[in-house]
Amino acid sequence: MRERLSHFDEDGQARMVDVGSKVPTRREAVAGAFVELNAAVLAALPQNPKGDPLQVARFAGIQAAKRTSELIPMCHPLALSFVDVEASVVAGGVEIRATAATVAGTGVEMEAMTAAAVAALTVYDMTKALDKGIRIREVALISKTGGKSGTYRRS
Numbered sequence: 001m002r003e004r005l006s007h008f009d010e011d012g013q014a015r016m017v018d019v020g021s022k023v024p025t026r027r028e029a030v031a032g033a034f035v036e037l038n039a040a041v042l043a044a045l046p047q048n049p050k051g052d053p054l055q056v057a058r059f060a061g062i063q064a065a066k067r068t069s070e071l072i073p074m075c076h077p078l079a080l081s082f083v084d085v086e087a088s089v090v091a092g093g094v095e096i097r098a099t100a101a102t103v104a105g106t107g108v109e110m111e112a113m114t115a116a117a118v119a120a121l122t123v124y125d126m127t128k129a130l131d132k133g134i135r136i137r138e139v140a141l142i143s144k145t146g147g148k149s150g151t152y153r154r155s
Helices: 039-047 053-066 109-127
Strands: 025-036 080-090 093-104 135-145
Touching: 025 109, 039 109, 053 080, 053 093, 053 109, 080 109, 093 109, 109 135
Parallel strands: none
Antiparallel strands: 025 093, 025 135, 080 093
């Protein structure tokens, strides 16, 4: 574990990390989220008058990944080479899986996490008329490859 967080200077002030001297490498991250839905909401998904919530969530997640640096203050704007969001109905809700990739001097974990979170929020938005008690949970990094810290896989 590091002695200090990279987004703070010696005086404890928040700062953007200078990645200018890092060698660009291929980096990929996968993140997930879970939207807990009751049986009635799950059954109503195909009949949603706003459209298919899973498709809208996919598009929202992809768009969010591309705008991560506008939402998270210390994130670098990245030229993403790939973003994909999958939304699948599973027992008890909708499972979101977001993948982001780039060739850059910094990673894409935040882009994948943002995509998963916004896709989950979109499922909520598309179904909240049926149940205000919907829960979004387990937003987490599943894996990442590339960069100085190498490969990470959630156990």
